[in-house]
Amino acid sequence: MCNDSKIIDADTDNMASEIVIPEVVSPRKARFCIKCKDYFPVACFVGNDGTDDATLCNRHEPAKKGLRYCRGCDDFVALYLFPKTTKPGFACKKHVSLHGGGRKAKLKQMTDVDKKRRILAWKLCYSDRKIFKQKIIAIRQNEIEIEVLKIDSNPLPDVYAAVPIDCTAIVTPDNIAVVSLKERKTLIKLFRAKDIEKYTQNIAQIIKLQKK
Numbered sequence: 001m002c003n004d005s006k007i008i009d010a011d012t013d014n015m016a017s018e019i020v021i022p023e024v025v026s027p028r029k030a031r032f033c034i035k036c037k038d039y040f041p042v043a044c045f046v047g048n049d050g051t052d053d054a055t056l057c058n059r060h061e062p063a064k065k066g067l068r069y070c071r072g073c074d075d076f077v078a079l080y081l082f083p084k085t086t087k088p089g090f091a092c093k094k095h096v097s098l099h100g101g102g103r104k105a106k107l108k109q110m111t112d113v114d115k116k117r118r119i120l121a122w123k124l125c126y127s128d129r130k131i132f133k134q135k136i137i138a139i140r141q142n143e144i145e146i147e148v149l150k151i152d153s154n155p156l157p158d159v160y161a162a163v164p165i166d167c168t169a170i171v172t173p174d175n176i177a178v179v180s181l182k183e184r185k186t187l188i189k190l191f192r193a194k195d196i197e198k199y200t201q202n203i204a205q206i207i208k209l210q211k212k
Contacts, residue, residue, distance in 0.1 A: 028042055029041065029042060030042060031044075031045050031054065031055075031057070032055075033045075033055070033056055033057040033059075034055045034056065035056055035057075036057060036059065036090060040057050040059075044057040044058055044059065045057050045058060046058060059076075059090075066078060066079050067079065068082060068090065069090050070082075070090060070091055070092040070095060071090050071091055071095065072091055072092065072094060072095025073092060073094075073095065077092050081093055081094075082096075083096050113156070113157065116157045117145075117148075117155060117156065117157040117158075118141040118142070118144070118145050119141065120157050120158055121141070121144050121145070121148065121160060121161065121162060122139075122140070122141040122144055122162075124161050124162075125137055125139065125144060125161065125162040125163075125171060128161070128163065128184075128188075129170075129171070131188055131191070131192075132163075132164060132167055132171075132191065134164075134170045134171070135170075136170060137170060137171040137172075138170055138171065138172045139162070139171050139172055139173055139176060143173045143176075144162045144176070144178075147162065147173075147176055147177075147178045148160050148162075148178050150178070150210075151178055151210045158181070159180065159181065160178050160179065160180060160181070161178070161179055161180070161181055161183075161184040162176050162177070162178055162179075163176070163177055163179055163184055163187055163203075164176065164177070165177050165200075165203050165207075166200075167187075167191050167196060167199055167200075168196070177203050177206060177207055178210075179203075179206055183202075183206060186202065187199055187202060187203065190202065
């Protein structure tokens with residue numbers, strides 16, 4: 001039996017005021033992770049130990065064990081597989097161009113004529129190391145740029161190349177000659193033909209003409 005002595009008349013206006021329907025609040029389906037800078041399902045914010053974090057998803061837990069989540073792999077991979085030259089992110093070296101913003105950054109750099117020239121000159125020098133049978137090059141972009149500006153105060157991209165003066169030694173700031181792309185092709189042909197003497201003579205002639 002109902003102990004309430006007050007009976008609500010269904011035909012009166014008091015019916016609506018007496019019956020209160022509780023507001024149904026839909027549970028949140030996603031949360032924003034302040035480290036990932038993205039939204040993930042709420043379940044991702046529950047740690048392995050059952051604790052619930054309102055700001056950090058559980059993808060950060062394995063970081064203490066030398067792992068990090070990669071969006072491209074969709075799995076935890078070792079920290080050494082992530083690029084060291086970029087800010088800590090969630091894209092390994094294999095997927096950084098697709099998920100890490102690397103591609104956007106490169107495209108932005110290539111819109112700047114000076115940056116584009118330095119990048120292309122260094123990349124060409126780096127790839128030429130295989131032709132000259134060198135495992136490494138010991139020179140930076142700005143060091144090549146210094147030598148380029150010595151012979152041209154307003155150079156364009158894809159005009160000059162950096163080659164070793166002594167083709168039997170690795171490229172360094174002290175072992176570099178700036179040549180045109182046409183001169184580079186000639187020098188490479190001489191090197192491949194193992195005509196080191198002719199190569200050295202051509203390099204010396206190019207440097208002599210640049211100093212005039």
